Amino acid sequence: MAKPWVALAIIAVTLAAIFVAGGSLQSYANMMDAPHFNGTALPPCFINSTACGGHILGTDEIGRDLLSRLIVGARSSLGLSFVGALCEFCILGLFVFGTRRGATVARLTIAPLADGISCYAAWPVVMVIASITFGESSLWRLATLSLAAGTVLAARAMTPGFDAPVTCRLAGSVIRDWATILLLLATIDFFGMGVQPPTPSWGNMLAKLQMLLQTSWWVAVFPAAFLFTAAVLLQLLGRAAISSGQP
Amino acid sequence: MARLPSGIAATLLNAVVAAATIFACSFVLVKAAGSPPNGVGPSPLSLILEHLPATLGLLALSTLLALGVGAALVSLTDRARGRLAKILLAGIAIGLRCVPFFWLALAAQLMVTIRLGTWYFGGEKSNHASPANYLLQLVVSGCLLALVQIPIVVQAFIAAAARSNSRNGLARVFSALEALAMRLPEVLAACLMTEIVLVWPGEGRLFLSATQVPWPALAIGVVLLTAVLTLILRVILRLAAPALRLRGELKNG
Numbered sequence: 001m002a003k004p005w006v007a008l009a010i011i012a013v014t015l016a017a018i019f020v021a022g023g024s025l026q027s028y029a030n031m032m033d034a035p036h037f038n039g040t041a042l043p044p045c046f047i048n049s050t051a052c053g054g055h056i057l058g059t060d061e062i063g064r065d066l067l068s069r070l071i072v073g074a075r076s077s078l079g080l081s082f083v084g085a086l087c088e089f090c091i092l093g094l095f096v097f098g099t100r101r102g103a104t105v106a107r108l109t110i111a112p113l114a115d116g117i118s119c120y121a122a123w124p125v126v127m128v129i130a131s132i133t134f135g136e137s138s139l140w141r142l143a144t145l146s147l148a149a150g151t152v153l154a155a156r157a158m159t160p161g162f163d164a165p166v167t168c169r170l171a172g173s174v175i176r177d178w179a180t181i182l183l184l185l186a187t188i189d190f191f192g193m194g195v196q197p198p199t200p201s202w203g204n205m206l207a208k209l210q211m212l213l214q215t216s217w218w219v220a221v222f223p224a225a226f227l228f229t230a231a232v233l234l235q236l237l238g239r240a241a242i243s244s245g246q247p
Numbered sequence: 248m249a250r251l252p253s254g255i256a257a258t259l260l261n262a263v264v265a266a267a268t269i270f271a272c273s274f275v276l277v278k279a280a281g282s283p284p285n286g287v288g289p290s291p292l293s294l295i296l297e298h299l300p301a302t303l304g305l306l307a308l309s310t311l312l313a314l315g316v317g318a319a320l321v322s323l324t325d326r327a328r329g330r331l332a333k334i335l336l337a338g339i340a341i342g343l344r345c346v347p348f349f350w351l352a353l354a355a356q357l358m359v360t361i362r363l364g365t366w367y368f369g370g371e372k373s374n375h376a377s378p379a380n381y382l383l384q385l386v387v388s389g390c391l392l393a394l395v396q397i398p399i400v401v402q403a404f405i406a407a408a409a410r411s412n413s414r415n416g417l418a419r420v421f422s423a424l425e426a427l428a429m430r431l432p433e434v435l436a437a438c439l440m441t442e443i444v445l446v447w448p449g450e451g452r453l454f455l456s457a458t459q460v461p462w463p464a465l466a467i468g469v470v471l472l473t474a475v476l477t478l479i480l481r482v483i484l485r486l487a488a489p490a491l492r493l494r495g496e497l498k499n500g
Contacts, residue, residue, distance in 0.1 A: 112261045116268025119474040119481070121436035124454060128466045131458040132280045156432070183347055187440070190349050193458070209353050224350045231345035 008171065011237065015078060022075030029068040030198050037063030041216035058218050061208070066219065070226055073200040078230065080146045080195075081185050085178035087150030088157070092170055095158055110158070117155035123184045125152060130193035138196065145194060149184050153177045172241030179234035186227055202227045255486060262482045269474045273467050280463030291465040294453060295472055302449035306438055308385060309392035314423060316393065317400030318416075321408075340398035348395070348437055352444035355391050359383075388445045395437040399426050428484050431477040439469075 036042060036053030041061045045052040052058055057066040095110060126149050133141045157173055188194040189203025197204055205223040212220040324332045400423045407422035427434060442451025450469050457465035 112264035113268050115261060115481075116265035116474075116478070117272065119265065119269055119432060119477040120272070120470060121432040121439065121473045123436050124439055124466075124470045124473065127454075127458055128276060128463065128470055131461045131466060132276065132463055134461070159429075179345060183345070186347055187349055190347075191455075191458075203347075206347070206350060209350065210357065213354065213357055220350075224347055227347050227350075228345050232341060235341050235345060 011175070015082065018071065018074045018078060022072045025068040026072050029064060029072040029200060031065075032063040033059060033065065034063070041212075041219055043216070044218050047218075057222055058216070060205070060219050061212065061216065066222060069200040069205065070202070070222060073202045073205055073223065074226065074230075076195050076199060076201040077182060077186060077189075077203065077227070080142055080201075081149075081178055081182040083143055084146035084150035084153075084181040084185070085174050087147045088154040088177055088181075089170070089174045091151065091154035092157055092174065095154075096170060114155040114158035117152060118159040120152055122149060122152045122156075122180070123187050126184060126188055127191065127193060130188050134193065142195065145188060146181065146185065149181045150177075153180060169242050172238045172244075174238075175241060176235055176238030179231040179238070182234070183227065183231055258482065258485050262478065265478055266475075269471065269478060273471045273474075276467050276470075277464060280467070291462070291468040294465060295450065295468050298448065298450050298453050299472075301447060302438060302442065302451070305385065305388055305392060305442070305447060305449060306434070308389035309396060309438075310424075310427065312389055312393035313396035313400045313427075314420065317397050317404055317423065318419075320397070320401055321404040336401060340401065343394055343398050348440050349444060351394070352391055352441055355387065356445055359387055384445065384447060388441050388447045391445065392434075392438055392441045396427060396434055399423075399430055399434075402426065425484050425488060428477075428480040431480060432473065435473040435476070439473075 033042070033053055033055065036055075037059065042053050042055055042059040042063070043051055044058040044066075045054075045056050047058075055065050055067065057070070060066055060069065095114075098110065126145050129148050130141070130145055133144060157177065185194055186201070186203030186206070189201045190206050190209070192204070192207060195201035195204050197207075202223045206220060209220050320336065324336055403423040403426035404419050406426075407419045410422075438449070439451040439454055441447065442449040443455045446452065450472065454466055454469040457463070457469065
């Protein structure tokens with residue numbers, strides 16, 4: 001029983017650290033390093049220690065420090081996807097509570113509704129909502145997108161054929177879906193429909209991916225590597241929590 | 248988890264409720280989008296139907312590829328019988344789930360472009376379109392989409408083998424198809440992304456244009472199509488699954 005709480009404690013501490021670090025770095029992350037910038041992205045220090053200008057992971061194509069942008073981007077990417085995961089947790093929690101109180105009612109009403117919603121492909125639905133709400137106030141929009149993603153994934157978790165979210169396995173299931181929501185929102189940001197520049201997110205930092213892969217690969221690879229690492233860690237944490245709940 | 252009611256009548260009743268939910272959600276989205284743009288042009292339905300064969304062709308090819316590669320991987324793991332092989336397989340599956348798919352698709356496209364010096368954009372009928380280019384585009388897109396399906400297929404193969412303790416090929420293939428149908432929304436989402444990035448002339452390009460114009464009715468139509476396709480496949484499988492599974496197990500002895 002201890003493992004899910006350890007996983008939740010690790011997540012809480014990591015999120016708190018990211019939010020504190022992201023908040024203090026926000027203004028620095030949007031500043032161009034004018035003294036060193038020469039029109040192209042500065043390389044990371046492990047490639048060229050003299051030309052990097054003190055930027056550990058180099059700069060982006062307009063001379064902004066990549067590492068600080070990644071930390072600030074973590075705040076928007078992980079924070080927003082966390083809202084979606086929390087929404088999924090609440091829906092699934094209510095569902096589990098409801099099935100305990102009245103299994104037949106849930107069987108006849110909620111299960112077919114969830115079956116219908118789970119038929120939707122997740123990122124296209126969120127993309128449609130993003131295009132409909134484009135131009136509305138930023139925070140409201142982004143929260144709506146995250147909640148929509150959480151709802152579709154909650155419906156999917158309730159559908160037969162998927163792992164049953166029962167009691168302490170629920171937390172593991174939601175942590176795994178957090179990784180899915182993180183990647184989903186990154187896709188929306190990549191298409192320019194989510195977090196808007198200059199606010200960085202791991203998804204919108206990859207918007208010029210095709211051009212950057214050829215000219216300055218580090219700008220295209222590091223955000224993707226951060227996304228990948230975060231998703232893998234969340235998947236493994238979720239798996240650990242699920243397996244701890246199994247008899 | 249609340250299991251859905253079983254039996255033919257209950258399955259059909261459930262499908263009706265699920266279909267009503269799908270259409271109600273789409274209706275809400277259309278209402279939220281407001282009035283459609285004025286102008287004369289093709290209807291969303293005709294555009295969607297026009298692009299559907301390309302999407303279905305890509306899905307068919309990738310499913311075949313995923314079944315082939317999945318079977319080979321499971322067979323190799325069976326032969327190795329080692330814990331390491333199974334851990335490796337699970338690691339690959341987690342890795343493929345966690346890579347941002349748009350990134351993978353763009354990197355693949357770039358690699359093919361650099362390797363061949365050219366990329367045939369569009370698949371549309373243009374002067375420089377040759378059957379070889381079209382085929383190359385289809386194969387690369389199919390291979391990329393298969394990467395999403397392979398973990399699902401492998402998982403289904405292993406689960407089928409554990410359930411019936413068998414090496415019955417038909418039962419395994421059926422389990423894999425069932426798993427793919429249950430997770431069709433994920434596969435269709437990856438299919439749309441593949442079509443967008445690799446410029447395959449299916450629903451993906453249409454969807455992206457519709458969200459950028461914006462033409463909400465068309466975008467919602469594409470999303471609705473994915474949901475309806477999934478629901479139809481699920482209902483067919485739920486009706487056919489008990490008989491087919493029983494047949495597979497009887498054959499197995």
